[in-house]
Amino acid sequence: MKKIKHNNLSFVPLPSAHGDATKPHDAYSKLARRMVITSLFIGLAPLLLVLAITLNQYDSTTREKISNNLSAIVEHNRSEIDAFLNEKTSNLQSLVLLSPPEELQKPEVLESHLRRMRRVYGPVFEDMGLVSATTGRLVSYAGPFRLGAADYSQAEWYLEFLKSNKTHAASDVFLGLRGMPHFIVMVKANDSEGKPWILRATIDFESFNTIVRNLRIGERGFVTILNRQGELQTRPLQDISPHTQVYQKLLSTRSGDALIFHQGKDKNGHKQIYVAGFLKNGDWMLISQQPESEAFYHLIRTRKLGIFLFLGCALVIAFLAIRFSKKLVHALQRKETEKQLMNRQVIETGKLASIGELAAGIAHEINNPVAIMVEEAGWIDDLLAEENPEQIKNMHEFRTSLNQIRTQGQRCKEITRKLLTFARKSESSNEALLVNEMIREVLPLCEPRARYAQVSIETRLAPDLHRVMASRTEVQQVILNLANNAIDAMENEGGSLCFETVNHDDFLEILITDTGPGIPEANLKRIFDPFFTTKPVGKGTGLGLSICYGIIATMGGKLEVESMMGAGTTFRILLPAIQEIKESEEQSFTDHKQNQDL
Numbered sequence: 001m002k003k004i005k006h007n008n009l010s011f012v013p014l015p016s017a018h019g020d021a022t023k024p025h026d027a028y029s030k031l032a033r034r035m036v037i038t039s040l041f042i043g044l045a046p047l048l049l050v051l052a053i054t055l056n057q058y059d060s061t062t063r064e065k066i067s068n069n070l071s072a073i074v075e076h077n078r079s080e081i082d083a084f085l086n087e088k089t090s091n092l093q094s095l096v097l098l099s100p101p102e103e104l105q106k107p108e109v110l111e112s113h114l115r116r117m118r119r120v121y122g123p124v125f126e127d128m129g130l131v132s133a134t135t136g137r138l139v140s141y142a143g144p145f146r147l148g149a150a151d152y153s154q155a156e157w158y159l160e161f162l163k164s165n166k167t168h169a170a171s172d173v174f175l176g177l178r179g180m181p182h183f184i185v186m187v188k189a190n191d192s193e194g195k196p197w198i199l200r201a202t203i204d205f206e207s208f209n210t211i212v213r214n215l216r217i218g219e220r221g222f223v224t225i226l227n228r229q230g231e232l233q234t235r236p237l238q239d240i241s242p243h244t245q246v247y248q249k250l251l252s253t254r255s256g257d258a259l260i261f262h263q264g265k266d267k268n269g270h271k272q273i274y275v276a277g278f279l280k281n282g283d284w285m286l287i288s289q290q291p292e293s294e295a296f297y298h299l300i301r302t303r304k305l306g307i308f309l310f311l312g313c314a315l316v317i318a319f320l321a322i323r324f325s326k327k328l329v330h331a332l333q334r335k336e337t338e339k340q341l342m343n344r345q346v347i348e349t350g351k352l353a354s355i356g357e358l359a360a361g362i363a364h365e366i367n368n369p370v371a372i373m374v375e376e377a378g379w380i381d382d383l384l385a386e387e388n389p390e391q392i393k394n395m396h397e398f399r400t401s402l403n404q405i406r407t408q409g410q411r412c413k414e415i416t417r418k419l420l421t422f423a424r425k426s427e428s429s430n431e432a433l434l435v436n437e438m439i440r441e442v443l444p445l446c447e448p449r450a451r452y453a454q455v456s457i458e459t460r461l462a463p464d465l466h467r468v469m470a471s472r473t474e475v476q477q478v479i480l481n482l483a484n485n486a487i488d489a490m491e492n493e494g495g496s497l498c499f500e501t502v503n504h505d506d507f508l509e510i511l512i513t514d515t516g517p518g519i520p521e522a523n524l525k526r527i528f529d530p531f532f533t534t535k536p537v538g539k540g541t542g543l544g545l546s547i548c549y550g551i552i553a554t555m556g557g558k559l560e561v562e563s564m565m566g567a568g569t570t571f572r573i574l575l576p577a578i579q580e581i582k583e584s585e586e587q588s589f590t591d592h593k594q595n596q597d598l
Helices: 023-098 107-121 156-163 205-213 245-251 297-386 395-423 435-452 472-489 544-554 583-597
Strands: 002-005 125-132 138-142 168-170 183-190 196-203 222-227 260-265 271-279 284-291 431-433 455-460 467-470 495-503 507-514 558-564 568-578
Touching: 023 107, 023 168, 023 183, 023 196, 023 205, 023 222, 023 271, 023 284, 023 297, 107 125, 107 138, 156 183, 196 205, 205 222, 245 260, 245 271, 245 284, 297 395, 297 544, 431 435, 431 472, 435 455, 435 472, 435 495, 435 507, 467 472, 472 495, 472 507, 472 544, 472 568, 544 558, 544 568
Parallel strands: 455 495, 467 568
Antiparallel strands: 002 558, 125 138, 125 196, 168 183, 183 196, 222 284, 260 271, 271 284, 431 467, 495 507, 507 568, 558 568
């Protein structure tokens, strides 16, 4: 048999005051959406605010830290390079003090000084030469190249140095007579006759370039040096274009000790961080360049982690908001349905109470005439006993009719007594009930309709059945309603109706089984819904099973149904049993039974 447990009431969209059945559902859908949106706002707004503040603080701190680190690196490197150039010019100045230009004109003296300086400072000094400041010609030379009496009178470094008031200087990188990139440091000196001379020394370009190339920043950051014209003074680790807008913008800055920070894109469109500072008295600019993705790696990773966590939390909050909103709205729907069902149940209960009072009144009114009729029949029987039976022609028919009047009168009294018992007004107070007795009281009310419908009634009542704490009239109402439904189902072809009770540990079971045609599966799902009925118009309102379900649920029990087409239907009532009966309750039950018998 297909078994349906109606543990939870399903929501039934009830018609609104204007007769539109879809409006309540739409209203609950809107309520659910509003609850989800509100929950998302309440859950995500503080999270978003905290995340934004935290990331903003972390962003500021990280940028400040990166700025300080880059500043320290560039400032340190700038100082190192300036110190390197100043040291080399100081070496030449010391050499001039030790050996005046008259001695330096001798190649062996200059060669001796070069060897000593290379021995002391390494191969930084590539060669040395003494140049006449009046003619620009090389007078003395020490080094690996054969420059002879080279003429520097038109050399850019020579002309600029003569024009300046500086006593020492370092040139830009140039190719010169040797055709290789190099730069020189130079000092001015006068001989004993006041004739000006320039002592120059070539700095090994590779050694200087190695110093700058070793100034690495991170994995992909590097340092390079440009002069004011945007010409490279070293070979950078990466191919750069000094004439691009970003470098020109840096070089156009007024010289000073302050460092310049700039964020821009390189020629490949990659975002870079530039930190620049002037050196060599503002002639050169030391520029560090590092990709933003590397410099802000931890910041970017933290941002991604924050966004990932936010999205994860948003998904979790959204899931919980939708889930709990649906559950809450469903609970509201169920409560609303139960409220409406309860209201209708109250109305129907009122109607039943009115019918019960009416039935009780009619029973009282009929009971008295019937009693008089029975008494009169007895009186007539007594009078006939005093007569000679042989003088009365139809004495036998008279006695048979009087017996029939007394029998039917007693039957009418019994029916009215049962009707009064069933319709007795109840205060809806629960009491300890014996269900078997309730069934026995209901059976006489079912028997006339059962005989008419050719339905046999059978009982299998368990002995020593637990008692239940319930309302007498409500239990009778449920049993009678289920029995009448079963008889209605078997009205056309007849069958059998069985009342069975079963004892369990904590509850008892009432089974009302018929051998009718059964209930279709589609109807089983709706059989407890209010106003659902399969009976013809005018023979049923669809409230009976719904009211029965509500009554049993109010008692803390369950009402279930099993049915199979062609095999019949079984309604199962499960009621919680009471294990112990107080003595006062037992006496109350006994008194109640005695009053009923009277």
